[in-house]
C-alpha cells in the first residue's frame with residue numbers, strides 16, 4: 004500500500020516538479036527582459052544616436068534601424084528553417100536538392116541581402132561626408148583637442164571670432180562646419196544626437212558638417228582613447244534658435260571688449276601664473292596650453308563636462324584639478340590661500 008502511495012505521490016510530484024521548472028524558466032525570461040531594460044533606456048537622452056536632433060544623426064539612426072530590420076529578417080528565416088528541418092522535416096532530401104538549398108540559402112540570399120544593405124549605406128555616405136569647399140557653411144567652428152579638453156573658436160562670416168572651450172553652441176537649421184585638429188593625441192569629436200564622429204588627428208585638419216534640427220542641450224564625448232582622462236573629456240553641445248545664438252555670440256564679443264581689469268581675482272590669477280596656460284580676453288593672460296577662460300562664467304560645465312558650473316565648483320577644480328581629471332596637465336593648487344582662491348573663482352565666475 005505504501006509502495007502504491009509512494010508511486011502515486013511520486014507521479015504527482017513529477018508534474019509539480021515540471022511546473023516549478025516552467026516557473027523557473029519564466030523567471031529567467033523575465034530576468035533577461037529586466038536586464039535588457041538599461042540597454043533600451045539608453046535609446047533616448049542627450050547622448051543617444053537613436054534619439055536624433057540633427058540631419059546627419061537622423062540618417063545614422065535610419066541606417067541603424069534598416070540594418071536591424073534586415074538582420075532580424077535574415078535571423079528569423081534561418082531560425083524558422085532550422086526549426087522546420089529539426090522538428091517537422093523527417094524525410095531525407097536528395098543530394099541535388101541539398102545543393103540547391105546551399106546555393107540559394109547560403110550564397111544567393113545572403114549576397115542579395117548584404118548587397119542591398121551595403122548599397123543603402125553607400126548611398127547615404129555622400130551626405131554624411133563633410134561638404135566640399137564650394138558649399139558655404141553658415142558658420143565655421145574650429146575645435147582643437149587637447150589632453151583632456153576642447154579648444155573652440157567660432158569664426159563668423161564677417162571675420163570676427165570668439166574663443167571658447169569645452170562647450171559647443173550651434174544655431175538650429177544652419178549648416179555648421181567643424182574644422183577639427185589636435186594638439187597632442189588622436190581624439191574623436193562626437194555628438195551622437197547631432198551626427199557621426201570624426202577623429203582629430205595631430206598634423207591635419209578634418210572637416211565635419213552638422214545641421215541641428217531640434218533645439219536642446221546634448222552631450223558630446225571624446226570617442227577615441229587618448230589617455231588617463233579620456234572618458235572625462237566631454238562637453239555640452241547646445242543647439243539654439245538662430246536669434247538666440249546670434250545674441251549669445253554678440254554678447255561674447257561685447258563682453259570681450261569690456262572686461263574690467265580692476266578685480267583682486269584678476270590680479271591673483273596673473274600673479275599665480277594662471278595666464279601662462281590660460282587665455283582671458285582683455286588681460287595679459289595669453290596662454291594657449293589650457294582652455295580659454297574668457298567667458299567661463301557663462302559655460303554650463305567646468306573641466307570638459309565634468310562639473311556643473313555652480314556652487315564653488317570653480318574653486319574646487321582649481322584646488323583639486325588632478326583628482327577631478329587624473330592625468331590632466333593642470334597642476335592642483337591646494338596651497339592657494341582661501342582669499343586668493345575665492346577671489347580668482349569669483350572673478351572667473353563673473354567672466355560671462
Ligand code: CUA
Nearest residue numbers: 225227229233
Ligand atoms: Cu580625447 Cu579621448
